[in-house]
Amino acid sequence: MANNKKAKKPKPVLILGALSIVLLVLVIIFFTGGGREKVARFIDANLPKTPAAAGEPAATKTVTLFFLDDDDDFLHGETRPIAAGPTANEEAERALAELIKGSEGSLVSPLPPQTKVRQVFIGKDGVATVDFSRDVAEKFAYGSTMELAAVYAVVNTLAFNFKAVKKVVILVEGAEKETLGGHVDLTRAFLPDYSLVAR
Amino acid sequence: MRSDPIDRTARGAALAAALLVALAVCPVSGQAQAGQGQRIQTMVIDPGHGGMETGAKGKFGNLEKDITLAISLKLKALVERNMGFEVVLTRDKDVDVSVENRSAIANNRKAGLFISVHSNGAVQKKAAGSETFFLSLNATDEETRRLAYLENNSSALQSRIDPSSDDDLMMILWDMAQTAYIKQSGQLAEMVQGELDALLGTRNRGIKQAPFKILTGVACPAILVEAAFISNPEEEQKLASEEFQSKVAEAIYRGLARYLRMPE
Numbered sequence: 311m312a313n314n315k316k317a318k319k320p321k322p323v324l325i326l327g328a329l330s331i332v333l334l335v336l337v338i339i340f341f342t343g344g345g346r347e348k349v350a351r352f353i354d355a356n357l358p359k360t361p362a363a364a365g366e367p368a369a370t371k372t373v374t375l376f377f378l379d380d381d382d383d384f385l386h387g388e389t390r391p392i393a394a395g396p397t398a399n400e401e402a403e404r405a406l407a408e409l410i411k412g413s414e415g416s417l418v419s420p421l422p423p424q425t426k427v428r429q430v431f432i433g434k435d436g437v438a439t440v441d442f443s444r445d446v447a448e449k450f451a452y453g454s455t456m457e458l459a460a461v462y463a464v465v466n467t468l469a470f471n472f473k474a475v476k477k478v479v480i481l482v483e484g485a486e487k488e489t490l491g492g493h494v495d496l497t498r499a500f501l502p503d504y505s506l507v508a509r
Numbered sequence: 510m511r512s513d514p515i516d517r518t519a520r521g522a523a524l525a526a527a528l529l530v531a532l533a534v535c536p537v538s539g540q541a542q543a544g545q546g547q548r549i550q551t552m553v554i555d556p557g558h559g560g561m562e563t564g565a566k567g568k569f570g571n572l573e574k575d576i577t578l579a580i581s582l583k584l585k586a587l588v589e590r591n592m593g594f595e596v597v598l599t600r601d602k603d604v605d606v607s608v609e610n611r612s613a614i615a616n617n618r619k620a621g622l623f624i625s626v627h628s629n630g631a632v633q634k635k636a637a638g639s640e641t642f643f644l645s646l647n648a649t650d651e652e653t654r655r656l657a658y659l660e661n662n663s664s665a666l667q668s669r670i671d672p673s674s675d676d677d678l679m680m681i682l683w684d685m686a687q688t689a690y691i692k693q694s695g696q697l698a699e700m701v702q703g704e705l706d707a708l709l710g711t712r713n714r715g716i717k718q719a720p721f722k723i724l725t726g727v728a729c730p731a732i733l734v735e736a737a738f739i740s741n742p743e744e745e746q747k748l749a750s751e752e753f754q755s756k757v758a759e760a761i762y763r764g765l766a767r768y769l770r771m772p773e
Contacts (some may be wrong), residue, residue, distance in 0.1 A: 380633045383714075418632050453565035453573065453630020454642070454735055458719055488608055488722055491565075492558050493627075495722035 369394040373405045373471045376463045376507065377417035383455065384508035385463055386417055387470075398472055402430040402438065409467050420459040422449030428484065430468075436476030437499055438468050444483045452491025461494050462506050469502035477501055545693070545730075545771050549621030551595045552588065553614060555723065556581035557627040557733075560605030565630025567745035574603065576748045577626045580736060583758035584626070588765070594621075612726035616686065622697070623731035624761060625723050628748050630740040637741045638712030639757075641702040642733040643694035644687050644725060645718030686728035693730040696771060701734060701764030708760040709753075711737050711744065730768075734761060 370391035379386050392404040406427045412419040426443035433439065450456065465478040477499035481487070487496050556577040558564035564573025578600070585596045597618050599611040615623045629640070687694070698716040706713040714735075724731045736757040737744040747753040 378632050380635060383631075383633075383636065420632055451563055451566040451573075451630065453738070453740055454627060454719070454721070454733070455629050455631040455636060455738075456565070456740070459632065492562055492608075493719075493721050493723075495720045495725055497722070498720065500720070 371401055371471075373401075373408070374467070375405065375409045375413075376466045376470075377409075377413045378420050378459055378463075379417055379508070382508065385459065385466060385506050386508050388413055388415060388417055390414065398432050398474060399430050402432060402440075402468055402472055402475075403427050405467055405471055406430065406440065406464065409463060420456065420463045422446060424449050432472065432474050436474060437479055438472070438475040438477070439479045439481060440464060440468070441481040441484055447482050447487065447490045450491065452493065454493045457489070457491050457493040458506075460490060461496075461500065462503050465500040466502045466504065466507065470504075545696075545769050549594055549769070551597060551618050551620045552622035552624070553597045553599060553618065553620040554581045554585055554588075555599040555611050555615075555623065555625040557625055557723075559600050559603055562605060565628060565739050567739040567748075568742045569745055569749070571739055571745050571749045573628045573630065573739055576628045576736070576739065576754070578603065579751075580754045580757050580761075581626045583755055584624070584761055587758055587762040591762070592766070592769075608722050609726065611723060612686070615727050615729065615731075620727075621729050622765070623724075623727045623729055624701075624765070625721075625731070625733040626757075626761075627733055627735050628737060628739040629735040631738060632740075634741060636738050637744055638714040639702070639705040639709055639737055640714035640735045641698040641705065641716050642719050642721060642724075642735070643698045643716070643731070644691060645720050646688060646691070685725070687725050687731060690728070690730050694724075694732055697730045697764075697768045698732045700768040700771070701732060701761055704760040704764040704767070705734070705736070705757070708756050708763070709737070711747075 371394040372389050372391050374387040374389050376385040377388055378384075390408060392401065392408060394401060410419060410421045410423060410425050410427070412423065422445050424443075424445040426445065428441040428443055429439075430441070431439045446460075450460070452460065461480065464480065468475045468478050479499045480490075480496050482490075482496075489496055556574070558572075558574035558577060560574075562574065564577070566572055581598060582601070585598060588594070588596050595618075597614060597620065599614050600606045611625075612623075614620075629636070695716070695718075702713070702716045705711075719733075721733055724733060734757075737748050737753075739745045739748055
């Protein structure tokens with residue numbers, strides 16, 4: 311009972327003080343405690359995106375997509391505009407969809423045309439996580455060279471066009487997969503490899 | 510949270526065990542060996558793919574998994590006839606074998622050499638030739654630091670820590686096992702590719718590094734040989750012929766012999 315009485319007559323300053331401490335703790339937990347994704351999403355959603363055409367409406371962003379050429383083993387860049395914003399994640403999804411759609415010239419996409427980009431998420435730590443539909447693994451019978459080209463076309467396209475992307479993780483149908491076709495290890499994050507790009 | 514400190518200890522022990530076993534499994538890693546082959550008793554040949562997983566496909570319907578098995582069987586026979594060690598295949602028929610099981614076979618049998626046999630596939634129909642891969646670490650900063658630590662502290666750790674046989678620890682160990690053998694794997698790749706180039710008459714695409722899953726967990730010198738392109742109709746027909754398959758096996762065998770004679 312004595313406790314109850316004490317609790318019923320607290321000083322307003324104490325209540326304010328206690329509330330502000332609780333608030334502070336909540337803020338700290340929000341920004342530091344495991345909620346990386348939440349924070350990244352929050353930041354992504356609130357940062358103004360650099361408009362490609364000096365802030366005009368319906369802005370576009372020019373991206374470089376990496377395709378194969380019939381005559382050599384290298385990746386070749388091809389530029390094209392995509393719709394800009396609102397988030398880098400969405401721009402990245404659009405860029406990969408264009409990569410899958412294929413070249414507007416004579417180059418060849420190293421990914422199965424049926425592949426859908428389910429999601430791209432660029433984390434605050436610089437890791438872009440790409441989630442493809444299962445077609446990416448099932449519609450091609452990959453050889454080593456083909457699988458390397460498919461993986462690095464994706465990795466290089468993201469790292470080259472989006473400054474925030476340092477590494478890329480590839481998921482299939484929302485889950486980690488060992489390889490696309492039995493060769494290239496997908497369980498580790500990829501750094502871009504521009505030595506595969508034609509000079 | 511009683512398990513927390515145990516977890517941490519386990520992780521530390523895992524790293525140490527990784528080192529220790531990796532060093533113990535592959536006796537050829539010693540700097541002062543007279544030849545690379547001195548203490549190898551077992552080698553593992555890995556016919557790429559198998560079962561549901563066909564690998565690359567040729568225009569005439571040939572499958573990578575069948576070509577790799579045919580070449581591997583020929584290579585096994587050659588090595589057994591001419592070299593003094595046991596040869597273990599990761600599969601000797603058309604069955605699925607997981608990547609983990611393939612490297613586990615090599616590590617459990619204490620293999621001193623690991624050769625994965627493949628036939629290549631590219632989107633470009635003109636792509637042709639043979640190439641030999643060894644592992645690239647695709648090293649992140651963290652992995653580079655870990656590797657540097659491993660190289661610098663291996664002997665100290667080896668003398669202090671008793672390896673555990675815990676399954677989880679073994680998985681962690683094998684996940685990074687190949688990092689200790691990159692240099693030898695590169696030499697092996699060079700020797701084998703040289704012979705492929707000399708014997709096959711196909712385009713020499715050279716030796717390359719790639720982050721191939723099959724190589725990451727193998728605790729001894731390990732390479733992946735791409736004999737030729739099954740996606741190239743001309744090379745597909747070669748690959749399907751017994752004569753060419755024998756030549757590939759012979760080239761790998763000769764490269765292997767050259768590697769084993771190498772000093773250090």
